[in-house]
Structures are given as structure tokens and as C-alpha cells.
Amino acid sequence: MGAAVIVVLLLCLGVDWGIIAMGIMALIGLGMVLLAIFFLVCAAALPGAERVSAVFTELRRGNGRFDVAYYVIDGREYPNLFPGEFVMRDRFYRRDKPVRVRLLRKAGVVFDRNAIGTILVGLAVSLPVSVFFVICVLVFAGVI
Secondary structure (H helix, E strand, O other): OHHHHHHHHHHHOOOOHHHHHHHHHHHHHHHHHHHHHHHHHHHHHOOOOEEEEEEEEEEEEOOOOOEEEEEEEOOEEEEEEEEOOOOOHHHHOOOOOOEEEEEEOOOOEEEOHHHHHHHHHHHHHHHHHHHHHHHHHHHHOOOO
8 A cells, every 4th residue: 555655655756657566576576686685595504504303392483473483402402484374384393203304503493394394495596586576677677
């Protein structure tokens, strides 16, 4: 709603549709670049994370709105960095067997298999889309 009001105000002020479209594309591109940076930081943290055996304890509300998987490692409970899966939870999270996770002790979080998959898919999607939007904005602006 706020974006529509801003677009209407810009049109009332005489701003060209092309400039508005370029601004919208630039904002989307900025969001995608920030998302790609987030996934790159997570991917860079993975090799330095310690591979440990953990036991899944439960899915419960984390700091945000989503359920987060919690694992016990050496008597201490650590949350997964990413939200828990919504579908097939019984298949992904089993309390009866130990699993291998990557632990970032300083951050106090773990990366389970689902988190690693999310990082890989996130990189595969966000990097090319970011490049696409940056190139589109540069072409649209006449830089390229």
C-alpha cells in the first residue's frame, strides 16, 4: 500500500514511468544482492563449522515467527540457524537417532542438512538473479 502511494506521488510530481520502473528494479536488485550476500556469508561459515554428532530435541518457536529445530550437543542445546521444515517433519527430524550437524560454537547455532540444502539452493537462485537485476538496472540507466 505504501509503495502504491509513493508511485502515485511520484507520478503527480511528474516523474517519468521509466525512472519509477528503474527505481523499483533497483530496489528489487538491492534486495537480491543482500540476500545473495547473506547466503554467501552462510556458505563461507560452513567450512569453519565443526562437524559434530547431535540429537534432535524438538521444534519450537525461535526468535522470530517460525519453528526452529533444536539439537543437543555435549549436554548443551543449540538452535538451527534456519527455520524448520513445514512438510515431512517426521521424516526430517527424528528424536531416536543421532545426526551429523555443523556447529558454530561462537555463534551458538548449528547447520543441519536442511540448512545446508537451503544455503545451496539460495546461492543457486540468488546469485544469478542478483546479477540479472544489476545488469538490467545498469542497461536501463545507460551505463552499459
